[in-house]
Amino acid sequence: MWTIAMKDLRLRWKDKRGLITMLLMPILLTAILGSALGGNFGEDSSMPDTVVGVAFDEVDQMTDQWVNEVLPNDEVTVTAFENGQELEVALQEKAIDVGVVLPENWGQQMSESEVKVWTDPEKTIQASIVHSMLTSFVDRIQSVSATANVFAFEMGAEGGVDVESATEEVMADLRAVAGAEGTSVRAAEEGQASLTGMQYYAAAMGVMFILFNATIGARSVLEERHTQTLARIAMTPIRPFPVMVGKFLGTLFYSLLQFLLFLIATYLFFDVSWGESPGQVLAVGVAYGVAVSGLAMMLASVIKEEKTIDAVGGIGVQVLALLGGSMIPIAAFPDILQTVSNAIPNKWALDGFISVMTGTTWTELILPTSLLLAFGLLCLWMGSMRLKLQ
Amino acid sequence: MLQVSELKKRYGQKEVVKNVSFKLKEGEAFGLLGPNGAGKSTTIAMICGLVSYDGGQISWHDKPMTSSMKKKVGIVPQEIALYPTMSAKENLLFWGRMYGLKRKEAKKRADDVLDIVGLKDRGKETIETFSGGMKRRINIGAALMHEPELLIMDEPTVGIDPQSRNHILETVKQLNRQGMTMIYTSHYMEEVEFLCDRVGIMDHGEVIASGTQKDLCQRLIGGTVIRLKLEGANESGMQAIQQLASVNQIASDPESNTYEVFVKRPDEAISDIMDTTVEYRMKLSEISVQEPNLESLFLQLTGRSLRD
Numbered sequence: 001m002w003t004i005a006m007k008d009l010r011l012r013w014k015d016k017r018g019l020i021t022m023l024l025m026p027i028l029l030t031a032i033l034g035s036a037l038g039g040n041f042g043e044d045s046s047m048p049d050t051v052v053g054v055a056f057d058e059v060d061q062m063t064d065q066w067v068n069e070v071l072p073n074d075e076v077t078v079t080a081f082e083n084g085q086e087l088e089v090a091l092q093e094k095a096i097d098v099g100v101v102l103p104e105n106w107g108q109q110m111s112e113s114e115v116k117v118w119t120d121p122e123k124t125i126q127a128s129i130v131h132s133m134l135t136s137f138v139d140r141i142q143s144v145s146a147t148a149n150v151f152a153f154e155m156g157a158e159g160g161v162d163v164e165s166a167t168e169e170v171m172a173d174l175r176a177v178a179g180a181e182g183t184s185v186r187a188a189e190e191g192q193a194s195l196t197g198m199q200y201y202a203a204a205m206g207v208m209f210i211l212f213n214a215t216i217g218a219r220s221v222l223e224e225r226h227t228q229t230l231a232r233i234a235m236t237p238i239r240p241f242p243v244m245v246g247k248f249l250g251t252l253f254y255s256l257l258q259f260l261l262f263l264i265a266t267y268l269f270f271d272v273s274w275g276e277s278p279g280q281v282l283a284v285g286v287a288y289g290v291a292v293s294g295l296a297m298m299l300a301s302v303i304k305e306e307k308t309i310d311a312v313g314g315i316g317v318q319v320l321a322l323l324g325g326s327m328i329p330i331a332a333f334p335d336i337l338q339t340v341s342n343a344i345p346n347k348w349a350l351d352g353f354i355s356v357m358t359g360t361t362w363t364e365l366i367l368p369t370s371l372l373l374a375f376g377l378l379c380l381w382m383g384s385m386r387l388k389l390q
Numbered sequence: 391m392l393q394v395s396e397l398k399k400r401y402g403q404k405e406v407v408k409n410v411s412f413k414l415k416e417g418e419a420f421g422l423l424g425p426n427g428a429g430k431s432t433t434i435a436m437i438c439g440l441v442s443y444d445g446g447q448i449s450w451h452d453k454p455m456t457s458s459m460k461k462k463v464g465i466v467p468q469e470i471a472l473y474p475t476m477s478a479k480e481n482l483l484f485w486g487r488m489y490g491l492k493r494k495e496a497k498k499r500a501d502d503v504l505d506i507v508g509l510k511d512r513g514k515e516t517i518e519t520f521s522g523g524m525k526r527r528i529n530i531g532a533a534l535m536h537e538p539e540l541l542i543m544d545e546p547t548v549g550i551d552p553q554s555r556n557h558i559l560e561t562v563k564q565l566n567r568q569g570m571t572m573i574y575t576s577h578y579m580e581e582v583e584f585l586c587d588r589v590g591i592m593d594h595g596e597v598i599a600s601g602t603q604k605d606l607c608q609r610l611i612g613g614t615v616i617r618l619k620l621e622g623a624n625e626s627g628m629q630a631i632q633q634l635a636s637v638n639q640i641a642s643d644p645e646s647n648t649y650e651v652f653v654k655r656p657d658e659a660i661s662d663i664m665d666t667t668v669e670y671r672m673k674l675s676e677i678s679v680q681e682p683n684l685e686s687l688f689l690q691l692t693g694r695s696l697r698d
């Protein structure tokens with residue numbers, strides 16, 4: 001069993017072309033996708049570095065709060081302009097990414113005023129985020145205002161209270177709440193570290209390329225059947241099931257080796273953090289390796305020709321990778337596809353890795369790892385039942 | 391040592407092995423001779439445990455063959471069942487380990503086996519760089535790694551050059567001289583004649599004759615074959631030849647106008663045949679006399695050539 005597994009590992013290690021494809025391709029894709037789409041997974045906010053120009057003619061309390069307290073953060077730099085024309089020129093000269101023109105008396109008449117947001121056509125995402133931040137601020141100020149009105153009304157009805165000073169105090173508190181951070185969209189939930197684009201695509205590409213081992217493992221069985229080495233093994237004293245387990249382990253070891261090298265490469269070259277717990281990363285990696293290797297045995301038992309496995313593998317892996325969130329985050333899918341993705345092992349692996357990256361407990365990892373292990377072992381068992389050595 | 395009794399195998403409606411029986415003594419070389427599709431490889435596959443059998447029995451030292459006994463058997467399959475991207479030595483090590491050899495033991499034995507098959511200096515080279523003959527030699531070497539008591543070879547010389555073939559045959563002969571028992575299947579009569587003490591001739595899934603080469607040749611009805619090439623052969627003329635007192639049987643190949651005539655007394659028969667061809671106006675363009683051999687026996691038994 002071990003001899004077969006180690007022989008398979010050695011054969012795949014010797015296949016330099018395959019090795020380069022399986023190792024360099026995911027690294028390259030991680031670099032491309034992580035860099036290109038990384039902004040969507042900002043570590044501290046949801047947007048890339050942006051210069052926002054704001055034109056206003058009157059500085060009241062609300063305008064000042066939004067321009068100087070709410071809007072600026074690590075990624076957003078605010079530049080003030082006296083009028084819309086200056087702002088337009090700056091936008092054309094690309095001195096700013098997004099321009100916001102606040103109308104007269106905006107601070108007093110937020111709900112009735114129309115704010116103009118201009119942008120460079122290439123930076124619509126930043127513009128829509130700035131617009132969201134503005135809308136969010138307006139909504140909260142209106143809530144504060146409505147709350148203050150109710151408070152003043154109730155206090156007045158009670159009598160014996162200095163309504164003006166009490167309302168002023170409440171307004172100050174609520175204003176602080178309205179102006180507090182929270183306007184930026186964060187990728188992480190409470191208590192978790194945030195996820196960068198590079199981290200997401202490192203996990204996504206790692207998961208996708210490990211999935212290719214399902215077809216490589218199945219192909220190895222079909223090749224051995226074709227060249228009769230499998231039949232020759234069957235003529236030795238080793239029984240068929242350990243032979244299949246040996247083939248399964250060969251795929252598992254190669255998957256783990258590939259994953260380990262990929263993990264080290266992404267850590268060294270792209271500074272990707274795979275989380276605080278190496279044990280958890282390993283647990284998800286091994287469980288996913290078992291799932292992929294089991295799938296390989298299953299495929300080998302139902303497909304007869306090497307050409308078929310190449311075709312099925314090429315298309316199948318890409319479809320599974322797409323549905324599993326390796327190309328686009330699953331959250332962007334319609335509900336039906338999100339439901340379908342629950343039946344796909346690479347989805348659980350990606351979820352597992354992302355959980356580990358953002359900080360999770362062992363208890364939370366029980367579900368994805370158990371599902372992956374169960375899937376892999378079930379496939380191995382079913383494959384072994386059906387698979388013929390010659 | 392090995393006894394095969396009434397072995398049967400059926401694929402669907404087709405019975406591919408029909409009541410095949412033979413015995414093998416220690417140190418003996420037994421040849422299974424027959425044309426392609428005769429059932430030799432299926433019989434071998436059943437002995438090796440690769441294919442289940444529908445009837446009969448295989449015994450090893452008077453006990454039913456079990457998978458643990460496979461350790462005592464070395465098998466050389468018809469195909470070159472090796473890993474092309476691994477070196478010759480790595481292949482031998484792998485197959486040695488599959489038969490339960492320890493790592494150190496396997497390493498030492500691999501060097502010995504490379505020496506036996508004449509490739510001691512090529513052990514580090516990958517199989518894919520070898521010629522067909524060299525691959526065949528490693529294919530045999532892989533079966534020798536665990537020093538089996540019985541070596542089963544299924545057409546081990548298919549598709550190789552004469553030089554490699556001779557080397558393989560000499561190696562196998564040497565192994566047999568050293569006491570290794572073997573079963574050798576082939577459709578090359580001369581290989582079986584060279585290597586084997588006893589021969590079983592198979593056709594259409596049956597052993598149609600079995601015994602030592604001498605016994606089998608004596609069984610020829612009329613020990614000698616006269617090969618005729620006739621132009622303008624006619625039915626009445628051929629019937630006349632068949633009815634000659636010195637002639638026992640005729641096998642014909644109408645496409646090449648060739649006729650194999652089995653005779654008891656060649657001198658007398660040649661004279662009679664020539665007179666008959668003249669009488670029936672058939673033009674005799676070629677005549678030759680063949681000593682009795684396994685090929686002629688097969689021809690007599692089946693009416694076909696071994697390589698048909």
